Amino acid sequence: MTFPIQRMTLAVLATLSISACAHEHGAHDHEHGAAAATEGTQRATEAVANLQPTVGSPTQGTIRFVHEGDQIRIQGEVAGLEPNSDHGFHVHEKGDCSAPDATSAGGHFHLPGQKHGDPARDDDHHHAGDLGNIHAGADGVAKVDLVLPQKQLTLGDGPQNILGRGLIVHKGKDDLHSQPTGDAGGRAACAVIKAVR
Template identity: 35%
Template sequence: MRLKHVRLFLAVTFLVLLSLVACNVDNNEQHRDDGRGKNEETDETTATINEAAKEVLVSLKNQSQQIVATATLTENKDGVQIKLKGEKLPPGKHGFHIHETGSCEAPDFSSAGGHYNPNHAKHGKKVSGGPHAGDLPNIEVNQDGTVQTEVIANLVTLEQGESHSLFKKGGTALVIHAKEDDYKSQPAGDAGERIACGVIE
């Protein structure tokens, strides 16, 4: 009888231990699954935030401090894409540049400084040693005063702390000029006075 009792006791003990081990394995698997889910969710959230942080909206005001254009800046493989949409601007071609200081004090916007030029280059794509990092293609305003265009600034970045970042110390600005840039005259393409300005922030 004692031998049967011992065998029964051992069998029951073995089954209990086996059950405990199985439960522990299931719990570990559950924890691992939960961990992977949270990590994946966090990664997706971070990616969304990073993507959103790469888009910057700039409002450009005229000398009367009226908003006449908006620019959307987006980082891509070619540099910074600038989508410009404006109204109530003088028809014709106008110089369009990134300037070296994030300040737009009316009426002349001279507070924006010169063209953004971290490489100390010459102005214009038509001259040896050019262009400035802030030199952009001319924009053309329609007869009704509107403009909608896209340009690429391939010598700058939106990444903070990087060389040629538009978010350098002191900031930068977008400026529209009264005349077109001839891409060669020093130091600013003979583009005339500044008629609209917006701080990149």
């Protein structure tokens, strides 16, 4: 009679042990998932976009995005442009520059209901990703220095987050009104916006 009781005791202990391990494993997974979600929504103070040329284009450069108070400062240089020319400059939906012409970056980054427009107007009548035009000097280099409010772009917060999205320099000038892209032509260079710190 002692054998069945010992077997039953062992079976109960084994069940409790397995249950405790499963609970511990499940708690670990939950904590890991919460940590991953927190990491994915952390705010950056600085991001960089290393622009690479599309097929047949000499355009390249480096653009930095720096969080300053309630604004984002965008600075850098873009080289390999036509001398004395203007070029559309936009944040695009996807951080994917794999297509030879960078169409893999998708369209302009925008929030629901936004249309393409002039970011210099302080009336929210433009895509979140509309950055206007950059101007290349006689040497074919555009020096970029823009300041935008966080209500347009952020580095990790809310729906305006641009981390992981694409940055595009277009081959032509953005007319700031044609829908949906400002008639800025093809894509000369593409980058993925990545957090630095």
